[in-house]
Amino acid sequence: MSFINYSSREINCKIVYYGPGLCGKTTNLQYVYKKTNPDQKGKLISLATETERTLFFDFLPLALGDIKGFKVRFHLYTVPGQVFYAASRKLILKGVDGVVFVADSQIERMEANMESLDDLKINLAEQGYELEKLPYTIQFNKRDLPNVAPVENMNKLLNPRNVPCFDGCAVTGIGVFETLKNVAKQVLIELKKHY
Amino acid sequence: MSGSDLIMYEEEFKKIDEELQKLYLQTNAKVVFLVDKNGQLIASAGETQDIDTTSLASLTAGNIAATGGIARLLGEKEFSILFHEGEKDNIHISLIGQRVILVVIFDKRSSLGLVRLRVKKSSEALVGIFGDITSKSEKEKVEGRLDESPFAEISDEDIDNLFR
Numbered sequence: 001m002s003f004i005n006y007s008s009r010e011i012n013c014k015i016v017y018y019g020p021g022l023c024g025k026t027t028n029l030q031y032v033y034k035k036t037n038p039d040q041k042g043k044l045i046s047l048a049t050e051t052e053r054t055l056f057f058d059f060l061p062l063a064l065g066d067i068k069g070f071k072v073r074f075h076l077y078t079v080p081g082q083v084f085y086a087a088s089r090k091l092i093l094k095g096v097d098g099v100v101f102v103a104d105s106q107i108e109r110m111e112a113n114m115e116s117l118d119d120l121k122i123n124l125a126e127q128g129y130e131l132e133k134l135p136y137t138i139q140f141n142k143r144d145l146p147n148v149a150p151v152e153n154m155n156k157l158l159n160p161r162n163v164p165c166f167d168g169c170a171v172t173g174i175g176v177f178e179t180l181k182n183v184a185k186q187v188l189i190e191l192k193k194h195y
Numbered sequence: 196m197s198g199s200d201l202i203m204y205e206e207e208f209k210k211i212d213e214e215l216q217k218l219y220l221q222t223n224a225k226v227v228f229l230v231d232k233n234g235q236l237i238a239s240a241g242e243t244q245d246i247d248t249t250s251l252a253s254l255t256a257g258n259i260a261a262t263g264g265i266a267r268l269l270g271e272k273e274f275s276i277l278f279h280e281g282e283k284d285n286i287h288i289s290l291i292g293q294r295v296i297l298v299v300i301f302d303k304r305s306s307l308g309l310v311r312l313r314v315k316k317s318s319e320a321l322v323g324i325f326g327d328i329t330s331k332s333e334k335e336k337v338e339g340r341l342d343e344s345p346f347a348e349i350s351d352e353d354i355d356n357l358f359r
């Protein structure tokens with residue numbers, strides 16, 4: 001649900017990073033935070049456990065610039081990936097404008113990726129959304145590790161519709177901005193269709 | 196996705212702003228602000244310069260969402276008022292018409308009773324204003340936009356420029 005304010009001339013959009021536990025969602029936001037100019041970002045808020053697992057969400061507001069005199073803001077959220085935080089994940093998806101699915105490329109995490117993707121679809125459906133109709137980008141993260149599945153296999157498993165997809169290494173930042181730009185662009189194009 | 200987009204127009208924004216100003220003065224509060232249920236700040240009044248209102252908006256909405264989740268587990272509809280008491284500052288959070296959240300931060304210059312009373316009055320006014328906004332955007336959906344749309348002529352280049 002974007003928020004268009006004709007009075008203050010602002011557009012706010014919500015992007016949610018989804019994916020299994022430890023796939024690197026929080027790391028994506030941390031990298032974006034680190035590399036963004038101070039005047040373009042707010043605080044990075046992380047509601048996390050003592051072991052730095054996301055407990056409720058991470059939140060990063062970005063003010064990227066202007067389009068036709070409107071200030072464009074993206075609010076980035078991550079969900080907690082651990083299976084038992086299902087209820088929280090549902091809450092965070094409310095009002096989403098665009099989804100990034102961060103997949104963990106390690107072979108032993110393929111099942112977790114698939115489970116998380118199913119969970120995403122179910123949770124979206126509960127709120128009356130369809131993943132097929134939302135701006136949606138995939139990131140195959142942790143490509144730097146030795147035990148990764150071939151991209152081709154991951155595409156078959158996780159990306160049958162062939163949506164935009166980027167290889168990533170969120171700790172060093174590879175693919176992080178490519179992913180964000182891609183989903184943000186889709187969100188704006190979607191808005192254009194409706195207004 | 197556009198079904199529930201919130202569109203704010205000049206006229207209604209002014210009314211909301213006035214209502215918040217009034218509430219701020221009447222309650223002797225430090226800050227008053229209005230947040231959309233998804234965590235986006237709509238308007239504020241008072242001593243906002245020392246407060247990170249964007250973060251506050253997102254956390255307040257998270258708070259309401261979490262307690263709403265608890266309410267449903269218990270078979271309650273929703274807890275429409277939350278109150279947190281601090282050593283110096285207190286925060287009063289209330290749901291308005293299922294769509295927006297009104298937040299009042301106050302200290303000992305005010306009181307919970309006063310805040311409660313005034314929030315109730317303002318809520319009624321705000322529900323009315325948001326009703327107007329909804330009917331207005333529905334009307335525009337049917338008849339087409341009255342105002343210029345910022346998206347009508349948006350180009351790929353405009354979008355790319357955002358990320359330079």
Ligand SMILES: Nc1nc2c(ncn2[C@@H]2O[C@H](COP(=O)(O)OP(=O)(O)OP(=O)(O)O)[C@@H](O)[C@H]2O)c(=O)[nH]1
Nearest residue numbers: 021022023024025026027054080081142169170171
């Ligand atoms: N080698 C490698 N490690 C990564 C990469 N991305 C993230 N990590 C590490 O993986 C661990 C988990 O990353 P997080 O970003 O916290 O994972 P998350 O998806 O937010 O996890 P939850 O909050 O539990 O859902 C951290 O130790 C990261 O440093 C990557 O691309 N390569």
Ligand SMILES: [Mg+2]
Nearest residue numbers: 025026053054
């Ligand atoms: Mg996390």
